[in-house]
Amino acid sequence: MSSSLDQERHDADLAAEYVLGVLDGSTRRSVERRAAKDPAFAAEIDAWAERLGPLAAAVPPVEPLVGIWPRIAADLDRITRRPAERSGPKGRRVSAIWQWLGIGAMGLAAASLAALIFVAGQDLGAPVATDGTLTATLASDTGTPLVTVVIDMNTATATLIPVAGATEPGRVPELWLLPAGGGAPQSLGLITMERPLRVVLKGGELDAPETALAVSMEPEGGSPTGLPTGPVVASGALHSI
Incomplete structure (x- = not known):
């Protein structure tokens, strides 16, 4: 029973990470091969896509930055013009192009999700669920999104x-949970602002209706007091989806 439940939770996490676009290339391809043969797993992926898809309706069209497409075209041209002896057989050169595109797609998916949640999350009065999935976009005081957080309340895990990036010499980012009633912030541990990661939340941290998260820059090893001591570089409200 426990093993079956653990597998279901693992599949749900994997499907969510696929939809979010945070899997590496080989894992993503493995997920796609499994989905093609496993209808139940494919349905799990579709369910996550359906949950996140409606958020797109709240996002206005955004023009790409000037020069982005010429840079992509130049990089593709550089990849395809590599000598055969350096790139290997033709099939491997084509594979390299798709790997490059896959990496770019993952980055675009993460950035797009951040924009979706940032726009949809403007209603700060939205209720916070006690189970299911919570999201937050942690933004700087100028409104620039820095981190997207997705919390699975059923497994008590947070995907960041x-x-x-946000860096400060001699300091490391620490994630904090801010209680709705204004109680003391609760540390969720040190994080990185350089790559996606998953944080396992301790029991009890989500028992109360916490409504916000924040990131502060702390000394190496984390806050020496158990409370934020450095500058807060990002914060945002939690919302249910």
């Missing part, structure tokens, strides 16, 4: 997707 950095959108823009």
Whole structure:
């Protein structure tokens, strides 16, 4: 029973990570091969896509930055013009192009999700669920999204997707849970702003209706007091989806 439940939770996490676009290339292809043969797993992926898809309706069209497409075209041209002796057989050169596109797609998916949640999350009065999935976009005081957070309340895990880095010499980012009633912040541990990661939340941290998260820059090893001591570089409200 326990093994079956663990497998179901693992499949749900894997499907969510696939939809979020945070899997590496080989894992993503493995997920796609499994989905093609496993209808139940494919349905799990579709369910996550359906849950996140409606958020797109709230996002206005955004023009790409000037020069982005010429840079992509130049990189593709550089990849395809590599000498055969360096790139290997033709099939491997084509594979390299798709790997490059896959990496770019993952980055675009993470950034797009951040934009979706940032726009949809403007209603700060939205209720916070006690189970299911919560999301938050942690933004700087200028409104720039820095980290997207997705919390699975059923498994008490948080997936963090950095959108823009925030560094400070001699300091490390620490994630905090901010209680709705204004109680003391609860540390969720040190994080990185350089790559996606998953944080396992301790029991009891989500028992109360916490409504916000924040990131502060702390000394190496984390806050020496158990409370934020450095500058808060990002914060955002939690919302149910």
